[in-house]
Amino acid sequence: MSLAMCSHNPTWIKAVTDRARRVALALHTLFLVAGCARPAGISAASRSAASKLDRTAVIFLVDGLSRPRLQQMLADEQLPNIATTFVRGGVEVKNAVESLPPITYANIASLLTGVFPGHHGILGNQWFDRAARRYVDYGRLSTFRSVNDHLRAATIYERLADQLTISVQCHTFRGVTHSINSNKSGIDWLFGADERVDTRSGRRVREALRIAHADGRRPAVLLFYFPGVDAVGHHDGPDSARYAAALRNVDRAIGDVLGEIRRAGWSAQCLFVLVTDHSHVQTSLDRELDLPRLLREQRGLTVGTQADQHRPPAQWDRFNCVVVQDGGRRAAIHLRGESGWYERPCVATVQRVVIGSAAQTPLFEIPGVALVSFRLSRDSVRLISRTFDLRVERREGEAPAEPSGAAKQYRVLAASKSAPPAPFDSKWHTSREWLERTASGEFPDLIPQIVEMFDSPHAGDLVVFADTDWSIGRDGIGAHGSALRADMHVPLYFSATDLANGASIDVARTVDLTPTVLDWLGFADRVGHAATLDGESLLGSLRSARP
Numbered sequence: 001m002s003l004a005m006c007s008h009n010p011t012w013i014k015a016v017t018d019r020a021r022r023v024a025l026a027l028h029t030l031f032l033v034a035g036c037a038r039p040a041g042i043s044a045a046s047r048s049a050a051s052k053l054d055r056t057a058v059i060f061l062v063d064g065l066s067r068p069r070l071q072q073m074l075a076d077e078q079l080p081n082i083a084t085t086f087v088r089g090g091v092e093v094k095n096a097v098e099s100l101p102p103i104t105y106a107n108i109a110s111l112l113t114g115v116f117p118g119h120h121g122i123l124g125n126q127w128f129d130r131a132a133r134r135y136v137d138y139g140r141l142s143t144f145r146s147v148n149d150h151l152r153a154a155t156i157y158e159r160l161a162d163q164l165t166i167s168v169q170c171h172t173f174r175g176v177t178h179s180i181n182s183n184k185s186g187i188d189w190l191f192g193a194d195e196r197v198d199t200r201s202g203r204r205v206r207e208a209l210r211i212a213h214a215d216g217r218r219p220a221v222l223l224f225y226f227p228g229v230d231a232v233g234h235h236d237g238p239d240s241a242r243y244a245a246a247l248r249n250v251d252r253a254i255g256d257v258l259g260e261i262r263r264a265g266w267s268a269q270c271l272f273v274l275v276t277d278h279s280h281v282q283t284s285l286d287r288e289l290d291l292p293r294l295l296r297e298q299r300g301l302t303v304g305t306q307a308d309q310h311r312p313p314a315q316w317d318r319f320n321c322v323v324v325q326d327g328g329r330r331a332a333i334h335l336r337g338e339s340g341w342y343e344r345p346c347v348a349t350v351q352r353v354v355i356g357s358a359a360q361t362p363l364f365e366i367p368g369v370a371l372v373s374f375r376l377s378r379d380s381v382r383l384i385s386r387t388f389d390l391r392v393e394r395r396e397g398e399a400p401a402e403p404s405g406a407a408k409q410y411r412v413l414a415a416s417k418s419a420p421p422a423p424f425d426s427k428w429h430t431s432r433e434w435l436e437r438t439a440s441g442e443f444p445d446l447i448p449q450i451v452e453m454f455d456s457p458h459a460g461d462l463v464v465f466a467d468t469d470w471s472i473g474r475d476g477i478g479a480h481g482s483a484l485r486a487d488m489h490v491p492l493y494f495s496a497t498d499l500a501n502g503a504s505i506d507v508a509r510t511v512d513l514t515p516t517v518l519d520w521l522g523f524a525d526r527v528g529h530a531a532t533l534d535g536e537s538l539l540g541s542l543r544s545a546r547p
Helices: 011-030 044-049 067-075 080-087 104-113 144-150 183-190 194-203 205-215 228-236 241-263 291-299 313-318 347-355 431-438 446-453 510-521 539-544
Strands: 056-062 091-097 126-129 134-137 165-168 178-180 221-226 270-275 321-326 330-335 369-377 380-384 389-396 408-414 462-466 492-495 503-509
Touching: 056 241, 056 510, 067 080, 067 241, 080 241, 080 270, 080 492, 104 510, 126 321, 126 330, 165 205, 178 205, 194 205, 194 221, 194 228, 194 241, 205 241, 221 241, 228 241, 241 270, 270 510, 291 321, 291 330, 330 347, 347 369, 347 462, 380 446, 389 446, 408 431, 408 446, 431 446, 431 503, 503 510, 503 539, 510 539
Parallel strands: 056 221, 056 270, 091 503, 165 178, 165 221
Antiparallel strands: 091 492, 126 134, 270 492, 321 330, 330 462, 369 380, 369 462, 380 389, 389 408
């Protein structure tokens, strides 16, 4: 029997499934907070006493923006607004890397906190809480807003609690002054008009300007979230004609926003940012790995999945394994300890699942698997692929904690006596040094980020990343979530009057967004101690960038 299990549902089942997804997403959008409530704890007196800013960070967050497709369309002159403002009029990060795992909820939380998913508590659109024996899925009406409760790090909005902040369409908004959404977007989701949702996001700029006028001050942060491109990418793939049309639609929406801001007289005092939460990868319909089935048949495990999410806590005891498949190209595997879910399994148990018996195929040799990772200790993670077997170690270095992450160092040791493959080596390097060494490689920024990811109790006991052209738990033709460059390498642009036009810097992380924006606004002191963030301000590099 082939280990690569591919499922093909009859057409009518797929239609019903798609419609159910549409209904869920419609309800999701219909019930997004559309109110104008201010965050608790900010009194009217403190608001009136707060200094009025003369500048605004305008963030265009395009969900599921494929860097290769974006570059192709820019070369073909199909995206005039993005080209004018960000390519010819801004600074590009040539090797921008997102946070691991590259999943929507995890990365948007990282963008808005400056903290890796392993540290802010959101490990994806779904995750399993072994202590509570609970499966969390943000794709449900009753849970999608709970991401704001689960965050364990301060958002940029909370760091700017005495300033006006506005979020348009985004589900993660804790601490924002105003969250703007349209009930009509829910109807669009229901009928599959994903592009119209993005159009509406752009048009809400007029409401944002009215709010600012009524408040008597400019927003410090004005964020526009465009989820339609991602929905199209999953359904039709990033290589499709419809995906290209969705990008052209977002370009027009960005143009609408830029036009209104220009007419308001704000442009000269704005920092414009184009960013995404993850890339999109085209996968083949006949290359799907059914990991739960494989673990049942090849490892003899009783496996719980997303289908079991409504079970009460006690019923999770019937499983000795829970698989969380998310984004289509990553799976987190949780194994029950000998005494129950409150106890983690020993490393030997995890390794038996990874390697299998003499008659079984190791997970890392199964078609469709690019990499298997699992925790050895608090500061050590093992990485196994078909070509390498490595141990990543972390230590607290002797360097001061400035800049962010400099106090932590990492090295890579090969399991055998041979040297680790390039660009990995056995020397201790800081997090930023590893970023610079690996940003353009096959597994960008993997070394520091994999250890930080496993800091979360929700990360899983082992994590499987999909290979090129493969999916794990299909969610359409387009997918994301692996640790490969195609999944992790994303577009990131900055544009402002004090930045060069048509310039670039070499490397950055999307988690650098929050500290960069705070620095540009003049609130670098609100970041707190730099070691509390995984991101760092790029402002110095951006201002020194040249064409």
